[in-house]
Amino acid sequence: MSARKAVIAGSGAGASVTAMVLAEAGWHVVILEKGRSYFSDLAGSWPPTTTFSNDELKAARSFENPDPIAYPRTFRSSDAQTDGYYVGSVNELPVTVGGGTVHYGAAVPRFWDIDFKQLSMLGPQPGADVTDWPFTYADLAPYYDEIEALIGVQGDIHQMPATPTLAHAPRSKQFPMLSGPQQRASALCADGARSLGLHPYPFPQAINSRPYNGRPTCNNCGFCDKYGCVIGARGSALDPLRRALLTGRVELRPETMVTGVERQGTKATGLHWVTTDGRRGTETGDVLVLAASAIESARLALLSGLPNRSGRIGQRLMFHYFTDGFGIFLDERVHAYRNRGSETQCMEDFNDPDFPGAREFAQLQGLPYIRGGLCEMGGSQGVITEGQFYQFILSALQPQQPFGRSFKELMRSSILRDRLVGIQVMGHDLPYRSNNVTLDPKVRDFHGIPVPRITWAPGQHEQVAQEFYLPHITAVLKAAGATVTATVPANSDQIPVLGAIPDTKHVLGGMQMGVSEKDSVTDAFGRMHGTDNVYVADGGVFASSGGQNPTLTIMAVALRIARHLAGTSAPAAAAARSTAPHDTLPATGGRPLLPLTALAATAAGLAAHRAT
Amino acid sequence: MAVQDPQFPLPLSRRGFLAGASLLPLAGLVPGVTAAARAAAPDAPYLFFTKHQAAVLDAATRRLVPGPDDDPAEAGHPGAHEAGVVRYLDAMLAIFDANPPKIFAGGPWSNRHTTGPNHLTTFVTPDAAQAYSWKQRIAQLRKDYTAGVKLLDSEAGGDFTTLSTSDQDKVLASSALGEFTALLFGHTIEGMYSIPEYGGNAGLVGWKEIGYPGDIQPRGYTAAELAEQQIDVIDPIGITGQVLAAFPHVAAAIVTRGQRHVG
Numbered sequence: 001m002s003a004r005k006a007v008i009a010g011s012g013a014g015a016s017v018t019a020m021v022l023a024e025a026g027w028h029v030v031i032l033e034k035g036r037s038y039f040s041d042l043a044g045s046w047p048p049t050t051t052f053s054n055d056e057l058k059a060a061r062s063f064e065n066p067d068p069i070a071y072p073r074t075f076r077s078s079d080a081q082t083d084g085y086y087v088g089s090v091n092e093l094p095v096t097v098g099g100g101t102v103h104y105g106a107a108v109p110r111f112w113d114i115d116f117k118q119l120s121m122l123g124p125q126p127g128a129d130v131t132d133w134p135f136t137y138a139d140l141a142p143y144y145d146e147i148e149a150l151i152g153v154q155g156d157i158h159q160m161p162a163t164p165t166l167a168h169a170p171r172s173k174q175f176p177m178l179s180g181p182q183q184r185a186s187a188l189c190a191d192g193a194r195s196l197g198l199h200p201y202p203f204p205q206a207i208n209s210r211p212y213n214g215r216p217t218c219n220n221c222g223f224c225d226k227y228g229c230v231i232g233a234r235g236s237a238l239d240p241l242r243r244a245l246l247t248g249r250v251e252l253r254p255e256t257m258v259t260g261v262e263r264q265g266t267k268a269t270g271l272h273w274v275t276t277d278g279r280r281g282t283e284t285g286d287v288l289v290l291a292a293s294a295i296e297s298a299r300l301a302l303l304s305g306l307p308n309r310s311g312r313i314g315q316r317l318m319f320h321y322f323t324d325g326f327g328i329f330l331d332e333r334v335h336a337y338r339n340r341g342s343e344t345q346c347m348e349d350f351n352d353p354d355f356p357g358a359r360e361f362a363q364l365q366g367l368p369y370i371r372g373g374l375c376e377m378g379g380s381q382g383v384i385t386e387g388q389f390y391q392f393i394l395s396a397l398q399p400q401q402p403f404g405r406s407f408k409e410l411m412r413s414s415i416l417r418d419r420l421v422g423i424q425v426m427g428h429d430l431p432y433r434s435n436n437v438t439l440d441p442k443v444r445d446f447h448g449i450p451v452p453r454i455t456w457a458p459g460q461h462e463q464v465a466q467e468f469y470l471p472h473i474t475a476v477l478k479a480a481g482a483t484v485t486a487t488v489p490a491n492s493d494q495i496p497v498l499g500a501i502p503d504t505k506h507v508l509g510g511m512q513m514g515v516s517e518k519d520s521v522t523d524a525f526g527r528m529h530g531t532d533n534v535y536v537a538d539g540g541v542f543a544s545s546g547g548q549n550p551t552l553t554i555m556a557v558a559l560r561i562a563r564h565l566a567g568t569s570a571p572a573a574a575a576a577r578s579t580a581p582h583d584t585l586p587a588t589g590g591r592p593l594l595p596l597t598a599l600a601a602t603a604a605g606l607a608a609h610r611a612t
Numbered sequence: 613m614a615v616q617d618p619q620f621p622l623p624l625s626r627r628g629f630l631a632g633a634s635l636l637p638l639a640g641l642v643p644g645v646t647a648a649a650r651a652a653a654p655d656a657p658y659l660f661f662t663k664h665q666a667a668v669l670d671a672a673t674r675r676l677v678p679g680p681d682d683d684p685a686e687a688g689h690p691g692a693h694e695a696g697v698v699r700y701l702d703a704m705l706a707i708f709d710a711n712p713p714k715i716f717a718g719g720p721w722s723n724r725h726t727t728g729p730n731h732l733t734t735f736v737t738p739d740a741a742q743a744y745s746w747k748q749r750i751a752q753l754r755k756d757y758t759a760g761v762k763l764l765d766s767e768a769g770g771d772f773t774t775l776s777t778s779d780q781d782k783v784l785a786s787s788a789l790g791e792f793t794a795l796l797f798g799h800t801i802e803g804m805y806s807i808p809e810y811g812g813n814a815g816l817v818g819w820k821e822i823g824y825p826g827d828i829q830p831r832g833y834t835a836a837e838l839a840e841q842q843i844d845v846i847d848p849i850g851i852t853g854q855v856l857a858a859f860p861h862v863a864a865a866i867v868t869r870g871q872r873h874v875g
Contacts, residue, residue: 036739038719051736053719054827057806062742063716069745181835184842219832230720230829255739276740326863328856333842337824338833383824387801393862395794397854401785403676403797405685406851411822412689413852418823446744483848484856486863 003028006565007271007285009258009300010034012099013551014538014558015291016237017147019244021562029250030283031241032273034257034292035095038064038102038228042238042252043245047215052102052228056382059226064094064103070446071095073295075501077457079434087443090454091319091502093293097254100293100505101236101551105225105341106206108153108552109374110144112168112351113137115546122353123368125461128430129316133543134515134524135560137169143556145172151235151555152212154179154205161199164352179344180209180218185336185421186345186378192480193347193377200347200377206235206552207340213239218340225342225379240555259449261288261304261534268534274447287533287565290511291558294540298437298510299452301521307530309517314437316509317454318545319502320373321427321462325473326420327482333418336380343378343422350375350425350469351547361468370465373426373547375473386417421482423473426506428547430461437510456502506550511540526561537561659706660754665761666698671773672764673697673800675780676793682777690817692800700803700812701796705754707746712737715746717809721829724816732809732827760792 004027008015011033019029039048052064062068066089073090093100114121116133124130155175160166179202182190190200207218218233229236244250255276262270262282270284290297298314306313336343349355350372362370381389390410394402413419440453458466470487477485514520517529522541528534537558539550546553658666670693674682679691692698707713718734738746764772767783775783784793803812805819807827813819819826848856855862 038736049720051716051719053717053721053732053807054829055717055719055732055807057802057810058716060802061715062745063736067742067745069748070741181838183838184840187839219830220834220838221829221832223827223829228719278740324863326859328859330848330856331843331845333844335840335842338838340838383805383819383822384802387805388798391794391797391801393855394851396862397851397858399785401781403784403793404678404781405683407677408686408689408691408821409851410855413846414822415852415855446741484859486860488863 004287005029005285006287006289007032007283008289008291008537009271009297010099010290010292010538011097011241011252011254012093012237012291012293012538013101013554015099015289016101016240016244017150017555017558018289018291018535018537018562018565019250020240021559021566023244023247023250025566025568027249027566029244030285031244031250031252032256032258032271032283033095033097033099033252033254034276034296035064035066035097035254036276037097037252037254039097039238042097042242046242047232048238050228050230050232052230054221054223054227054230056223056384059103060384064096064228065089066092066095068092071451072443072445073451074440074443074453076453076455079455086501088501089503090452091295091504091507093505093507097252098237098241101238102228103226104236104505104551105549106234106236107341107346107376107549108148108151108204108206109346109348109548110169110204111137111140111546111548111550111553112164114168114353115544116140118544125368125430126366127432127459128461129433130430131512131514131519131543134513140553140556140560141170141172143559144552147552147555147559148204149176151206151239152176152208152215153235153552154202154207154209156202160201161348163199164354165199165201165348168348168352175204177209177212179203180205180207180340181220182344183220183336183339183378185334185339185380186343188334188480189343189377189421189423189476190345190347192478193349193375193476195479196475198347198349198476200345200375203341203344203346203376204552205341205344208233208235220338220340222337222339224340257447258290258292258300259303259447260300261290261306263304263306263531263534266307266530266532268531278447287535289535289537290540291537293538294507294510294542295437295452295454297536297538297540299439299450301511301528302437302439303450306528306534308521309530310519310521312433312512312519312521314510315433315435316431316512316543317435317437317456318429318431318506318508318542319435319456320429320504320506320545320547321458321466322504323372323425323427323466323469323473323488325423325425325470325477325487326416326485327423327477327480328415328484329419329421329481330415330483331481333414334378334380334421335418336378336421337383337418339379343376345377347375347377348547350472351428358468362464365460365464367461367464370461370468371428371547372465372469373428374549375476376422376424376426377476379422379424380417380420381422383417386414387411389416415484421477421480423476425466425469425473426547426549427458427462427465429508429545430459431509431512431544432459435509454502506539506545508539508542508545508550511536511538512543513541514543525564526557535561535565658702659709661698661702661705661757665757666702668761668764668772669701669757669796670698671780672784672793672796673803675777675784676797676800677804690821692804694814695804695812695818696814697800697803697812699814700806700810701757701799703811704799705750705757707750710735713743713746714810715742717807722807722809722827723830724826725828725831730809732807756792756795760789760796763789763792 076085353369673692677692
């Protein structure tokens, strides 16, 4: 194999897999990562040591996230809004070696068959740009298998429901590890859901339930989702990055942000970069890969003026449209701060367009079908975040004295943390061309580069689906034993989430895959139409959003793209690199509180408020 | 700014705090307070505040999060003063006095629940983008705090510390102070409940008070602790009852609050 060279923007889920495959196929690879590394040498002792920690304040201070002062984004809910819109954090993902996977909750369910063939199998939706992916679930399934083995996923096929989950996402084999122990809050939700005839199951998690890939068993510390794992129990981009680096053909350059693509006609020649301390240069290569996450890759394509025959670069941006249910237990402390991933149970019934009553409800509203999404069951929030909610609540409840002993009493009773059980529905977000990334005409980052301007609003489908599923979420919380419940929005004639600053951390689309250059940005293997050698290998290529956490799918799609580039389209048998014993031990997994989107958004708002 | 239009029902009359709440799950994990673990001595010099500024903020934060000396209902329950919140505020505003700056505590763990060195005390050097952002942020906060203390004094007619506690409450809740009180309260909560390496939560009193173990690595929680049923019945009375009664609105308001934050 001739030694070719790839230059990759980003080091997260998609970038890491791409680098691994190309390097192991003999390529030279340079990875340009905007952020810094919080790990020791990934090619050295394993798992690496880290400066991540169980520290809520450090996370709130944007330790791994882009600081909104240096790297702001702008947001508006409609392009009719031409001025005075929000400047700050908008659905930002970490900027650090490993990207979002350094602090994701490691929830790694698969997408469904209907996600890849949504137009063919479910039909069009008014106002939306529904389309098929250029491949099927069956095409991607072997890549899913391989990624699950690569990063180490726990789960249990025998506890997964035949319908809807396995019917829509069939598995050829058991998970690499069995599910670890269940946390109280999640188990209560699962029992409640089961009593209603629903189908919860242990959440597939890229978290070790036994030693795997040279990394230890999770100890359920509870600082998992939105925190870096300090013991190396979480599977992530670090696993493929290590394999890439161990080839000796990969250079990983942190604090180096890609600013554009150098190009002559259809042939790109390199990526321009600037270091955090201001040095600039260009890295040349035979293949250039954009994998900086959906919003940033679209920003790069727009900054570079890459060919855009479909007019769709940056369009069809999908975030998921989360709905939150809150249950409060007055008879017990459900202590969701002891957790793994945030919650250890999930349920996919609400992701099914044929959920009982869903089609009838949709048709009454003039829609062919609606989909909610996967439910994450049993999360709560951190103690500083909790305190800041009470601060806010007291300002409304007793403005004459919104502090003092009332605050202390609330912290002790802890109805919004230690007694709280959250259910979060990951609302399937249809693709709309009006939801998009453009370059902000005014705001620039601290390098002087135009920032992404996000225009996004839920469409009719998302709002109708949310309205339909609200009472079902409440029913599950009640069946779980919650004394008091609430779902957001509180009533259907007022949807307060409209206009909210998106903070779902699921960022998809904008560089959509397709067959024709007339209506897609990239081809079936991630090559940008109108270019010979610019590839996209992150969530940007998604043609639909599914109703699940997207990281596993990002990695599986990147694997398929990279295998094509390397000339080995069929998935090779995964190189068994695990140094772990193969006996299955009961796990003691662990992780922090799952952030309810609304709560997280509020916390972010508070933090940003304090920052201004 | 949010939810000034309280459609919230305000049903229950205020009562004393919750009876019977057993707040010490995993009691063995909640670290005890030792004299040695207390924050800097009260007369240690401040890095940013003048003595008067520190005194005003001590008085103000005692009203926001009262302890045993500040509210008879809080006997036995440490508050902002006991947690050393003013030391936390001072450390935050003097974040760049240290090298590396004290923005991000280190990792991977403190060994608070185990034995061994505390790695959190070695702060992480910020990169150029982080330093750029935090210099701007802290410069603004220094202005806000200097102006905020001045305003507390002027609204108090000279010296905030000389007011009665009920008058201090009135000043803090007044519309003139609204924005600064909110800023101060938010930071006070950080100083109560963050890891103590940032200068607050002295002797871990913030966590101990609410039965929270805090950072737990490398110990973590066992499978049994994960699944444990921790019965602890409370009645929906007092402010907890009020929040519960208003809960659907509270939940909606939480979301609304999040989205209203437009800068």
